[in-house]
Each structure stands twice: as structure tokens, then as C-alpha cells.
Amino acid sequence: MTSSTAASLYADHLAILQTRTATALERGGFDHLVVPSGTPHTQLFDDRDYPYAVNPQFKHWLPLTRNPGSWLVVTPGARPKLIYLQPRDYWHVVPEAPQGDWVSHVDIEVIRTPEEAMQHLPKNAQRCAILGEAQSALGKYAAFKPNNPQPVLDYLDYHRAYKTPYEIAMLRAATHRGVRAHRAAERAFRAGASEFGIHLAYCQAAGQDANDLPYANIVALNAHGAVLHYTELERVPPKPARSFLLDAGASHAGYACDITRTHAHADEADFQALVNAVDAAQQRMCEQVRAGVDYRQLHLDAHLALSGVLRDFGLITVSPEEAVATGVSSAFFPHGIGHGIGLQVHDVAGFAASDRGGTIARPDGHPYLRLTRTLEPGFVVTIEPGLYFIDMLLEDLRAAGRGTSVDWDRVEAFRPCGGIRIEDNVVCTDAGPLNLTREAFAAA
Known part of the structure; x- marks a missing residue:
């Protein structure tokens, strides 16, 4: 993607966010959207901070992820304003001056202390929808305290x-980096x-460490693959x-x-076939x-x-039908x-029923589904079916009287391999799906 294309996409992105924000503020009865980038959390009984995580509402507008103490102000009809904290500090690396194609679309005020932000924020905090953590409060008597109004958030x-x-372009770039590291x-x-x-x-190939990656890596060998969020990282490889x-x-x-992705050792032909x-x-x-597909039905079909x-x-x-009906598949x-x-x-x-709130329930018996909306163009979703050999759940099947639904000798043969999960990131479009993950693996 060329620099001019990226700049054009970003400008269009900001225009869409401006339109959405104007409606959201009208819904809530506010004049300004104010978004702090967030501040570090100090660990209890210690003098160290937890890793800083930027406010998602902030990075929706700006490609800035390591800038605590900054603020964004959006007022309908005006250019977005970034209040950019660039402290005088010899203990830590000071953020560089804002740079990139995006800066020409934003008014920028550089401050040296967090308190200086007050002179650049709207004068009446009561007229502001302030989205962020409580600890981002700023000013005498915490004048600028996040209120997170529900109509605006909804x-x-x-x-x-x-x-x-x-955003699709940014997701595609993240995917290419992830695929390189997977390989x-x-x-x-x-x-x-x-x-x-x-x-x-993985981290070396991605060029990112634990504070850059979007979540903790799940690296599971053998039976550890049966732990859905296994993150222990054994230091010694298993034999075999x-x-x-x-x-x-x-x-x-x-x-x-x-x-x-799931891989089998060369000696595990049956598991590779699975x-x-x-x-x-x-x-x-x-x-x-595809557009119009109820994601809940996609889950049940899976x-x-x-x-x-x-x-x-x-x-x-x-039969597959009986396995689903009796809970064996779960x-x-x-x-x-x-x-x-x-x-x-x-x-x-x-789970949102509309942009005014409400909830679309999960299907009965499926408490861990994280999306229940009907797919529309622009949605990006993961598709991650899995099959696992989890002792606890298999024991529950026996206890529920479903033991005869399972061939336990076959299960025992696969148990040492833990489980399988395959996950891609897929864009719903006006036509067919766009699989960003398969696209990146094919390019690699």
C-alpha cells in the first residue's frame, strides 16, 4: 500500500468517525467527545507499573499506542485536536514528536506535564462525553473525570x-506480521x-514482545493443547x-x-489426518x-x-445430529x-441488539459464544473451530450417562496430542468473504 493510499484511507476513516461521533453526542446531549489515552497503573505495594495499555477509544482515531497522558478532543464541525504529552524526562524514553501522514488531519498541542492538558480541553466538562478509566481524571477536584455516558458508548x-x-488495511498488516511469526x-x-x-x-519474527502483542501467546505442545488458554511456556521440550x-x-x-494453527509431528499420521x-x-x-448470516447459526452449524x-x-x-442434541459435541x-x-x-x-443498547442472547447451552449479531459488510470475525480431549469434560459426559456415545479407545489414542484449533480472521463483504489469514499465508 502506497503512502498516498494510506493517507487517503485514513482521511476517509476520520470522516466516518466524525459522522458517528456527531450522532453519538446528539444521542447523549453533549457537545464534545473527550478521550484520554490512559495512564499507567502502579502495582499495589510496589513502585512498578503494570504494562501500559492504550484506551481503545483513543487509538480508534490515532495510530498511537505508547502515549500515556495524552488526550483527544472531537467537536462536530471542527478538526480533531490531539493534546500530546511529551514530558521532560531523563528516566524514560520521551515520545518523539508526532509524525506520519495522519498528523496533517489533526490539530496538535504539545504539552510537557499532564496538568497542562487542562488549558487545551473544553472549558465546560459537563458538556463533554469523556470516555476512559477513572484514573485518567484531570484538573482541580477532578474536573475532567471520565463519565462514559451509556448512550454515547452504545x-x-x-x-x-x-x-x-x-481499518481493514491495518488488520491486513497485522495479519502479515502474525503469519510471518507463525511460520x-x-x-x-x-x-x-x-x-x-x-x-x-515467535516474538523475534513478529518483532514484538509481550507488551506489543495483542494477547499472551498460547504455545502448547502435546497434551497442553487440551488447555484452551495454556500460557505456562515450559522451558524443556517434551519427549516425544x-x-x-x-x-x-x-x-x-x-x-x-x-x-x-495446529501441527502434528511427522510420526503422528493419525493426528495429522484429524x-x-x-x-x-x-x-x-x-x-x-456472508452478509445476512446469523453468527449464532454459524456456531451451531460448526x-x-x-x-x-x-x-x-x-x-x-x-450420529452428528444426536451428538449436538445431547451435548456430546460440546x-x-x-x-x-x-x-x-x-x-x-x-x-x-x-451482543448488541442495536446502537441504542439491548442484548442478543446466546443459543441455549452455548455460554461461551462471544458474538450473536447478524453479519453485515464490514464485520471482521474470527472462525476458530476446535476439537479437544479434555479429561474433565469427558468425565462429565460419563457422569451424565453419555459414555456409550464415545469410543474411549479412540479417544485414548488421541489424548496425548491434546487438541486442535484452526483460526482465521475473515472480513464480511458485499460479495464473498475475504480471509485475511489465508491470504497472508498464501503470500508468505
Whole structure:
């Protein structure tokens, strides 16, 4: 993407955000949108800060992720104003002066202390919708204290699901970085590295560490793949290494990708065949990411498809339909098919009924689904089916009298490999789905 294209996309992105903000402020009865970038949290009983995380409402407007103490002011009919903290400090690295194509679209006031922001903020805080954490309060008697008005948040969060072309470009760039790191991690696995070693190889290839990545890497060898959020990172590789599940993303300009791949050791032909079957089913699910599709139905269809895989591999003894109806499929696939993604890995308003609030319920018996809306052009979602061999859930099946639905000898053969998850990030368009993840792997 050329610099001129990026600049044009950003300008169009800002225009869309301005229009949304004008409506949101009207809904809430405010004149200005004020967004602090956030401030560090000091650890209790210590003098160290937790890693700083920028306010998502702030980075929606600006590609700034390491600038605590700054503020954004948006007033309908005027250019956005950035109050940019550039402190005099010899203890820490001071942020550079704002630079890039985006700066020509924003009025910038540089301040040297957090308190100086007050002279550049609107005079009447009561007329401001201030979105942020309570600790961002500023001024005498905390005049500028985040109020997070619900009508404003409802509107902005709901419409954040509709990604602008600029946002799609940022997500594509994050995905290419993540794919590069996934390929390096697989090479490390094939070379016999430990989980910790694979993690380091991933970070090196991504050029990002724990504070840059959008979430903690899930690097799971063998049976650890049965722990959905396994993040322990063993320092010694298992003997033998059978399987490798990697759920890891990357960031670009504040946007996240979220990718999962599962690999089998060369000696695990049966497990590789199962991985291939889940991968094929996953690609068919990705083809369902189309305008007008109820994401809840996509989730339920995934249960039926995965139950078919279980039956084909002799892991269950009942029909796919019976496996879904009796809850057997949920013992092998206990999480949701995916979620929205963008500024946050699990993007906001996944259950929103409208931009005025309300909730769309999850399907009965599926408590972990994170998105229940009907897909529309501009939505970006993850599609991440999985099959796992989780002792706790399988024991619950037996206790519920469903033990005869499972071939326990077949399960035992796969248990040492833990589980399988395949995850892509897919854009819903006016036509067919755009799979950013497969696109990036093909380019690599």
C-alpha cells in the first residue's frame, strides 16, 4: 500500500468517525467527545507499573499506542485536536514528536506535564462525553473525570463492528506480521524447541514482545493443547514431541490479528489426518461469513460439522445430529466459533441488539459464544473451530450417562496430542468473504 493510499484511507476513516461521533453526542446531549489515552497503573505495594495499555477509544482515531497522558478532543464541525504529552524526562524514553501522514488531519498541542492538558480541553466538562478509566481524571477536584455516558458508548461501540477500509488495511498488516511469526514458530517446533523457545522465536519474527502483542501467546505442545488458554511456556521440550497448537497474534497501529494453527509431528499420521479434517471443515465455515448470516447459526452449524469429523474418525458412536442434541459435541468443542476482532482481540458490542443498547442472547447451552449479531459488510470475525480431549469434560459426559456415545479407545489414542484449533480472521463483504489469514499465508 502506497503512502498516498494510506493517507487517503485514513482521511476517509476520520470522516466516518466524525459522522458517528456527531450522532453519538446528539444521542447523549453533549457537545464534545473527550478521550484520554490512559495512564499507567502502579502495582499495589510496589513502585512498578503494570504494562501500559492504550484506551481503545483513543487509538480508534490515532495510530498511537505508547502515549500515556495524552488526550483527544472531537467537536462536530471542527478538526480533531490531539493534546500530546511529551514530558521532560531523563528516566524514560520521551515520545518523539508526532509524525506520519495522519498528523496533517489533526490539530496538535504539545504539552510537557499532564496538568497542562487542562488549558487545551473544553472549558465546560459537563458538556463533554469523556470516555476512559477513572484514573485518567484531570484538573482541580477532578474536573475532567471520565463519565462514559451509556448512550454515547452504545452508539460508538455498536458501529465499531463496521470496519472502514483503513481499518481493514491495518488488520491486513497485522495479519502479515502474525503469519510471518507463525511460520517461524512452526520451524522452531520442527527443530525440537521447547514451548518457551518457540515463544521466543515467535516474538523475534513478529518483532514484538509481550507488551506489543495483542494477547499472551498460547504455545502448547502435546497434551497442553487440551488447555484452551495454556500460557505456562515450559522451558524443556517434551519427549516425544507429538503435536503443537499455537494461538498467537500480532499488532499494527493499534489493530490486532488472532491466528491459531495446529501441527502434528511427522510420526503422528493419525493426528495429522484429524488436523486436516478440522482444517477442511474450518474453511467451509469461513465461506459462511456472508452478509445476512446469523453468527449464532454459524456456531451451531460448526457443532454439526465437527460432530461429523468426530464420527468419521470413530471418536463418537452416535450420529452428528444426536451428538449436538445431547451435548456430546460440546465436550469436544466447548468454546464459541469465534468473535469480532479489530482494535481489541475480542471486539466490543458482540451482543448488541442495536446502537441504542439491548442484548442478543446466546443459543441455549452455548455460554461461551462471544458474538450473536447478524453479519453485515464490514464485520471482521474470527472462525476458530476446535476439537479437544479434555479429561474433565469427558468425565462429565460419563457422569451424565453419555459414555456409550464415545469410543474411549479412540479417544485414548488421541489424548496425548491434546487438541486442535484452526483460526482465521475473515472480513464480511458485499460479495464473498475475504480471509485475511489465508491470504497472508498464501503470500508468505
